Amino acid sequence: MVLDLVINHTSDEHPWFQDLLKNPKTSKYREYYILKQGENGQPPTNWRSVFGGSVWEPLQNTDEYYFHSFGVKQPDLNWENKEVRNELYKMVNYWLDKGIAGFRVDAITFIKKDQNYENLPADGVDGLGKCTKKARNQPGIEDFLHELNEETFSKYNCVTIGEAPGVPYEQYGDFIGENGYFSMIFDFRYADLDVASGSEWFRRTHWDVLELKKLIFTSQKEIQKAGWGANFLENHDQNRSISKYIKEKENRNFFSASMLGALFFYLRGTPFIYQGQEIGMTNFERTSIEEFDDISSIDQYYRAIEEGFSEEESLHFINLRSRDNSRTPFHWSSKEFGGFSKVEPWLGMNDNFKTINVEQQEHNPDSILNFYRKMIQVRQSSVASECLIYGEIEPILEEHPTIVAYKRKLGREETVCCFNFSDTIEKVDLEYDGYEILLDNYNEKKDTCSQLVCTLKPYQALILFKKEVGYNE
Incomplete structure (x- = not known):
């Protein structure tokens, strides 16, 4: 603890x-x-x-x-x-x-x-x-x-x-x-x-x-x-x-x-996982400053008005950044109050609790919740665990406008982590011949990669691993 x-x-x-x-x-x-x-x-x-x-x-x-x-x-x-x-x-x-x-x-x-x-x-x-x-x-x-x-x-x-x-x-x-x-x-x-x-x-x-x-x-x-x-x-x-x-x-x-x-x-x-992140909880949309509980958000609303912004603009700012966004009751189910309690909570619920909740994701193999479980398994108990936990980090593709990518290296082991931050297909030069696919949020049915050009689908996450980088097997 x-x-x-x-x-x-x-x-x-x-x-x-x-x-x-x-x-x-x-x-x-x-x-x-x-x-x-x-x-x-x-x-x-x-x-x-x-x-x-x-x-x-x-x-x-x-x-x-x-x-x-x-x-x-x-x-x-x-x-x-x-x-x-x-x-x-x-x-x-x-x-x-x-x-x-x-x-x-x-x-x-x-x-x-x-x-x-x-x-x-x-x-x-x-x-x-x-x-x-x-x-x-x-x-x-x-x-x-x-x-x-x-x-x-x-x-x-x-x-x-x-x-x-x-x-x-x-x-x-x-x-x-x-x-x-x-x-x-x-x-x-x-x-x-x-x-x-x-x-x-x-x-x-x-x-x-x-x-x-x-x-x-x-x-x-x-x-x-x-x-x-x-x-x-x-x-x-x-x-x-x-x-x-x-x-x-x-x-x-x-x-x-x-x-x-x-x-x-x-x-x-x-890595730290904050409650609600693992099921994809989102920001809310409040229509009045009276609906907020966070003292910092309330102050920022009135300060924004003092600085010359309209009430509408100020409320928009606070909706985007309020700490209350991450403090709403957790979404356990689609039941009243998200299954969090049997009485009205201290803070208004996000209306999307009916579609974003644990109950709906628990037994869905393609849910965000179960993807997080896969992420944990890959880091903690896969062939790449030592590399992903203790390996050095090396950024790659640093000038690419929409792809974030890096390598984790430990001895002869190497993990390549690629993430497409756009809603379009992106192609990048990335040699990954013979790398094992550890994790793919598109869940493509491949075990190894043999291409020299990496194609990433919109918002694709791809984790690749090779045990003997630079050595003939």
């Missing part, structure tokens, strides 16, 4: 913070949080939180403010206080002593703040500046991360996955190298290619396959130099992948969903 470890902040309902609210001047937990005096009724700085609005919230019955990088109900802990750090290490070790396998470490690059607490140049009509410039991956964070690792993780045989946005590639060795802070980290650069900034979702960008390919392969090369990666297609902070990466709605089908899944699943690193 891997637990989610949140040590940048607590809830405002945590006993520490509750004691602070009851005894704002005398509580021992004053130093556990970040408190600052305001000036002339204004917050200490003009930093904008990740979820919108000021990072500062008035502390009840005082002239002080508390700091929150994220929501107002998530006050940040003061990592400058050694006592706080020791309390956190004690908690981490408690769970590791229980025998858990490790942690996904939440928002860990936010634990160090610029201690000058100076105003930022405003980057929006709200007069605020993104707090990530002063409260994420700041100089000195390496001391905290080294201490965290020394006092907890390194004492156990555990796995740690850092949610570490904002880390420059040149620092990856410190994070995931031989003596790195974590076993692996998530890289968000390719996941956020459709927006100008991860927290400014209304600023849309137009991207193409070449750009996506460059981001993926740059990430893979840098991670390979440093250590190990955590590859993902979706997570709880992203919208649904098929709705993001497959731009035309009519092309969102079994072939494009399975192609996307295989593309990310066989990259070098540990």
Whole structure:
């Protein structure tokens, strides 16, 4: 079991913070949080939180403010206080002593703040500046991360996955190298290619396959130099992948969903599958901002309006990128509420649960769900398993406008992975004489390939393997 470890902040309902609210001047937990005096009724700085609005919230019955990088109900802990750090290490070790396998470490690059607490140049009509410039991956964070690792993780045989946005590639060795802070980290650069900034979702960008390919392969090369990666297609902070990466709605089908899944699943690193991805769940279409639950989406809607977009445009942006897209109840069946519950869930269902659900895919050999099972089998227990798990990665066809392709190499073994990102047939020069077909989402009845030209059908995924590359058999 891997637990989610949140040590940048607590809830405002945590006993520490509750004691602070009851005894704002005398509580021992004053130093556990970040408190600052305001000036002339204004917050200490003009930093904008990740979820919108000021990072500062008035502390009840005082002239002080508390700091929150994220929501107002998530006050940040003061990592400058050694006592706080020791309390956190004690908690981490408690769970590791229980025998858990490790942690996904939440928002860990936010634990160090610029201690000058100076105003930022405003980057929006709200007069605020993104707090990530002063409260994420700041100089000195390496001391905290080294201490965290020394006092907890390194004492156990555990796995740690850092949610570490904002880390420059040149620092990856410190994070995931031989003596790195974590076993692996998530890289968000390719996941956020459709927006100008991860927290400014209304600023849309137009991207193409070449750009996506460059981001993926740059990430893979840098991670390979440093250590190990955590590859993902979706997570709880992203919208649904098929709705993001497959731009035309009519092309969102079994072939494009399975192609996307295989593309990310066989990259070098540990693949993560997010619930709903394995059955091809899609984005929803809300007609009113009142239908949203995610505080970040609600903020982005009103901020987009402030920036000059219409209500219709703002709602369109949020429908495309809202985190609620990946948080809707899971589709188990076509029954009421998708078989998720017998009462109305907290968040509106996507209407397509009647056609996209586990019940309909479970016994269909050509379903997305069963393709994912094949992907797992190929990686974990096929003749190419060692190569696909431990092999080096080498991008190929890097300049092709619609095909993403790479090789995985281990000794004399080689796996070739090709993915057509278009709705047309594509031909490429690719010698694969004598390679075994391990996986094909078109399920063609061939065991080996003898052609010198590879023809890929629309959204085809093709995984090929040869055990003795470069040697006569």
